[in-house]
Amino acid sequence: MRVGVIGGGQLARMMVPPAIELGIELRVLAEVEGSAAGIAATAVGDYRDAATVVAFARDVDVVTFDHEHVPQPVLAELAAAGIPIRPGPAALAVAQDKLYMRERLAALGAPVPAWAAVHDASELGDFLAAHGGAGVVKTPRGGYDGKGVRVVRAADGADDWFAGIDEHASGGALLVEELVDFRRELAQLAARRPSGDVAAWPLVESIQRDGVCAEVVAPAPGGEALTDAARDLATTIAAGLEVTGVLAVELFETADGRLLVNELAMRPHNTGHWTIEGAVTSQFEQHLRAVLDLPLGDPAPRALWSVMVNVLGGPAGETMPDRYPIALAGEPAAKFHAYGKESRPGRKVGHVTVTGDNLDDARSRARAAAGFFQN
Incomplete structure (x- = not known):
C-alpha cells in the first residue's frame, strides 16, 4: 500500500510513524528541500503544477494532503488520470473557500454565525x-x-x-x-472512510493566542452536555460533504451555550495532536486507515486528561533538540515532538503532550515542558 501526501509540513511528518507501523509506504511531495516531512521518501515540486503532481501520484495507490491548497484544476487532472484523491475535489473545494464553506454548511443545516x-x-x-x-x-x-x-x-x-x-x-x-459572543473555542475531530464508517474523538477545548492555537485540552472540561451535539454535527458534515479522512470542525461555544461552526479542515489538525499519546488510535493513523478504506481504529482516550501545548517560535538561534538535555530531564512525563523547523517568531516548531488523571497537573507539566524551548 502506497500513500502519496501532497505537502511537506509537520502533518505529513507525523504520518510517518504510523505508516511505518502499519507497513504503509509513504511518499511526500514537498514544496522545498529540507521540509519538515523530509524524513519520508520525499520528492520536491510545485503542488500548483498539474504535470508535477500527476507524475508524483502515478506510483501511489491514493493521494491525500498535508494542506488544502492544491488548485481545483490540478485535482481535476489527478482525477482524469484515474488516481484516487481523498478527500475528493468536491470536499476540498469547501475547505478552500470560506464563502463556499458557509453556503454548504447552511445547506446542511449546520449552525453558523x-x-x-x-x-x-x-x-x-x-x-x-x-x-x-x-x-x-x-x-x-x-x-x-x-x-x-x-x-x-x-x-x-x-x-x-x-x-x-x-x-x-x-x-x-x-x-x-x-462578532460572536463566545465562552471558548472547541474542536470536534472525526474520521470517515469511503464506505461511510465514521469514528469521532472526544470534544476538545482549544486555547488561542493571537489567532494561533496555543493549547488543547482533551476532553473539553465541562463539555459533557455538548458531546453528543458536537459528534452528531461532525458526522453530519462529514457525510454531507463526503469527506474522506480526518475532518476537524472548529466550534464556538456561545455565551448562551450553543455550538456554532467556525471553520473546517479536511486533514489531520493541530487540535488532534494530543491523540498521538492520548488516544487508542491517533488522528494520523486514522487518516491513513480512512484514505485507504481500511477499518477505522478505536478513537477512545487512553487517559482521563491530555494536554497539548504548541511550541511557538522556539529558542532563538537553536532548535528544539538543542534544548533536550534540560527539557527531557526537567519533564520526563512529557512527550516531545519537534517538527524539524528553524525557530522563527510565531512559527509552530513543535508541541508537547502530557497525559494523566489530574487536569491541573497535566496542564502545568505541559506548559513547563513547552517553556524549555522559549527564550
Missing part, C-alpha cells in the same frame, strides 16, 4: 449596522493561523482587502460574520 458576502465598503457598512456595529472580515481563500481574519468596526475597515480581491478566486467578495 450570521454571515454575508460583501463586495465593497457600502455592503460591509450595511452588515455592521445590522449586527451591532462590529464584524469579523475574512479573506475567502488562503487565511490560516490568524492570517486573513480581522475584526472591523467601520465600513472602511477592510478597504485594503477589497482593493486586492482576486475576482476569479472569490467572486470579488469578502466574507463578513457577526
Whole structure:
C-alpha cells in the first residue's frame, strides 16, 4: 500500500510513524528541500503544477494532503488520470473557500454565525449596522493561523482587502460574520472512510493566542452536555460533504451555550495532536486507515486528561533538540515532538503532550515542558 501526501509540513511528518507501523509506504511531495516531512521518501515540486503532481501520484495507490491548497484544476487532472484523491475535489473545494464553506454548511443545516458576502465598503457598512456595529472580515481563500481574519468596526475597515480581491478566486467578495459572543473555542475531530464508517474523538477545548492555537485540552472540561451535539454535527458534515479522512470542525461555544461552526479542515489538525499519546488510535493513523478504506481504529482516550501545548517560535538561534538535555530531564512525563523547523517568531516548531488523571497537573507539566524551548 502506497500513500502519496501532497505537502511537506509537520502533518505529513507525523504520518510517518504510523505508516511505518502499519507497513504503509509513504511518499511526500514537498514544496522545498529540507521540509519538515523530509524524513519520508520525499520528492520536491510545485503542488500548483498539474504535470508535477500527476507524475508524483502515478506510483501511489491514493493521494491525500498535508494542506488544502492544491488548485481545483490540478485535482481535476489527478482525477482524469484515474488516481484516487481523498478527500475528493468536491470536499476540498469547501475547505478552500470560506464563502463556499458557509453556503454548504447552511445547506446542511449546520449552525453558523450570521454571515454575508460583501463586495465593497457600502455592503460591509450595511452588515455592521445590522449586527451591532462590529464584524469579523475574512479573506475567502488562503487565511490560516490568524492570517486573513480581522475584526472591523467601520465600513472602511477592510478597504485594503477589497482593493486586492482576486475576482476569479472569490467572486470579488469578502466574507463578513457577526462578532460572536463566545465562552471558548472547541474542536470536534472525526474520521470517515469511503464506505461511510465514521469514528469521532472526544470534544476538545482549544486555547488561542493571537489567532494561533496555543493549547488543547482533551476532553473539553465541562463539555459533557455538548458531546453528543458536537459528534452528531461532525458526522453530519462529514457525510454531507463526503469527506474522506480526518475532518476537524472548529466550534464556538456561545455565551448562551450553543455550538456554532467556525471553520473546517479536511486533514489531520493541530487540535488532534494530543491523540498521538492520548488516544487508542491517533488522528494520523486514522487518516491513513480512512484514505485507504481500511477499518477505522478505536478513537477512545487512553487517559482521563491530555494536554497539548504548541511550541511557538522556539529558542532563538537553536532548535528544539538543542534544548533536550534540560527539557527531557526537567519533564520526563512529557512527550516531545519537534517538527524539524528553524525557530522563527510565531512559527509552530513543535508541541508537547502530557497525559494523566489530574487536569491541573497535566496542564502545568505541559506548559513547563513547552517553556524549555522559549527564550
